[in-house]
Amino acid sequence: MPTDANDTLGEGLGALQRTNSGIPVKAVYTADDIPDFDPARDLGAPGAPPYTRGVHRDMYRGRLWTIRQLAGFGTPEETNGRFRLLLDQGATGINCVFDFVTNRGFSSDHPLAEGDVGQGGVAIDCLSDMRRLFDGIPVEDVSVSLVLSNPVGAGVIFAAYLAMARERGIPWEKLRGTLQNDFLMETVVLTAPNILEPAFSLRLSVDVVEFCTQHLPQWNPISFAGYNYREAGADAVQEAALVIAHALAVADEMVRRGHPIDSFAPRLSSFFTADNDLFEEVAKYRAARRVYHRLFEERFHPSDPRSSRLRFHVQTSGSALTAQQPLNNVTRAAYHALAAVLGGAQSLHVSAYDEALCLPSEAAALTALRTQQVLVHETGVTRTVDPLAGSYYVEHLTAEMERRILAYLSQVDELGGLVRAVDSGWVHRELMGTSYDREIAITSGERKVVGVNCFTDDVPLEIELFRFPSALEQQKATLAQLRAERDEARTQAALDRLREAVEGDGNSMPYLIDAVQAGASVGECCDVFRDLHGGWQQPLL
C-alpha cells in the first residue's frame, strides 16, 4: 500500500489530507492505488455476492428506495395527522418516532416524565393509543417503521401494534415494517434512568427476532442502528463495524436458541447515517456490504443467499446540521442523501433543516420530502446501479474501509464479544474519544463547519419553530381510564405470567401481547423487566 506517497500529497499536492474517519487521501488516484483490485471477486454483479454493488440486480430501476420520513410528536392523534400529510404528499412508508418515555417503557405519568411526554416523538401508553395512532392508516399495505430504539420498550409497544392489527382483522403475515430494537441504543447510545443489563437487553431484542421469525415473515425485527452510534460519536469505521458486530451477536444468539441461520438472517436489517464526507460515506456502505457478506458466510455457512445480504435504511445526519444559518442544512442534507443513494440504500429519511432547533415544522418536513423527490426525478442518479464502481478513489477507499472495519471487529472479538465490550465500558470510551477529538478539531477550526467556525454572520434566525401543545394531560387521562376500566385481576395475572416467563428462559413476546390485551400499560410491563434486570450503571465518565 503506497501510504508514504499519500503522506506527501494533499492540499495543493502539499500537506496530508484525511477523510473524516482519518484515512489518508492523495490528490490523484490511479490504477496503482488498487493493485489487488479484482472486480469479479471484490465487486461481483449487483444483487450477487459479495454485494458490494448493492443487494438488488437492477437497483432503483427495479424498485425505488422507500421514501420514509420520520414523524412523531405529541398525542397519537397529532402524529396520525402528520402520517396522513406525508402519505398524501408522496411518502411511500411510515417512520414513526416515539418520545423517550415511551421508548424506555415508562408510563407518561411517571414523575420524571413531565417535560418529555410527546416531546421528540409520540407518546404511547397502551393499546388504545396504538389504535388512535394508526387510525385510517392502511397498515396492511404500507410498510411501517416503528423507531422503538430500546429493547426494554420495543417488545411491548410492538405487542400493542400486533394486537391493534389483530383487532382490525389484519393477519400478522401481511404486516411489513421494521423495529429498531437495538441493545446498544439502550446501553451505549442513549441515557435514561434505570437501564437494563446489556445481556438482558440483548435477550429481549432477540425475543422479538425469534417471535417474528415464527409469525411475521415480512417484518424486520431489528435494525442495527449505526446512525445512532454515529450520532453518539462514532466515525464511519466504528459505525459500520459496530453494526456488523451487533448483527453477528444476534445471529449467534438465534443459532444458540436452535434456529437455522436461513430462518432469520434474511430479515436482519441495518440503519446507517449519511454524513458530510461524501465519498467516504459511499465507500462505507459498499465496504459494509462486503464485510457483512464475508463474515456471515464464514461464520454461519448459510444456504440462502439473502442471509448474508446487508440491507439498510439511511437517515441523513442530524448532528452534521447546524443551528446557525439553518437553511444551509437543506444543502447539507441533499449531499447526505446523494451519498446514501450512490451507496445503494433501501430506504431513506432526509433530516429537516430545523433539526438542530426543534422538531420538524410542517414546512421543514415537506422540504425534506421534496429533497428526496428532486433526487429521484431530476438528478438521474437512479438510472444506473452503483455508478461509482471502478473509480480508483472509491475502490481504494472501499478497500481501506473494509480493512479498518475488519481490524475493529477483531478488537471486539478480542474483548470477548460485543456484550462484554459494552459491559466493560469499552464501547462508550471509544465513541466518546472519537467524538471529543472531533469537537476539539471544530473548536480549533481544524475542521470547518460553515456558519459555525467560518463564514459566520449575525443575521437573526428567521425560521418558524414548530410548537405543539403538551400531550401530558391527555396521556394521564388515557392511563386513568385504562386503570378504571380494566379487569384488575386479569391484568395482574397477565403481568405475573410475564414475570414467570422472564424469570425462566421463555420468550417474552407472547406474554407481552397478552398483557397489553389484558389492559396492562407499557410502563407496567417494562417495570417487570426493570425489577428483574434493571439498575445497570452506564460507564460514561
Add this chain to the structure above:
Amino acid sequence: MPLIKVVMAKMGFDAHYRGAMMVARHLVQRGMEVVYIGNRLPEEIVRTVIDEDAQVLGLSSLSGNHMVMVPRILALLRQEGVERVKVLLGGVIPTEDQKALLSQGVSAVFGTGSSLDAIADWIEAAVGRGPGAVQV
C-alpha cells in the same frame, strides 16, 4: 486553590448525553472537577448541587423538556438559598426560550455549535478563578 466544581445533569428522560459528556470531558481537561449524575428529578439535581457545594450547575436538554424542568430547578435553588450557583444550559434551546430562561435566572445558554473553550472560558470568568476573572 480549590478546583471549580461543576455538577452536570440531564433532566427527565432526555436521552442525548454526548454534548454533556463532551463538555464534562473538556471542563476536566481545563482543570475543573465535574460530577455527572445522569437523568434526575429537579429535587435530586438541586440536592446534589448543595451536597457537592458546587459553584456551577450544567444542565443539558435536547428533548424539549427545558421549559418544564429548568424553571423548577431555578425555583428550588432559590428556595434552598443557593441561587448564587451559576446555572448553564446547553442543547437545543429555541431563542425565545433562551430569553425566557435567562430572565428567570439561568446564567448562560450554550446551544448546539457552541465551542467547548467558550464554555470553559465563561465558567472561569464567572466563577472568578480564571484569567480575567469576574468577581461575583
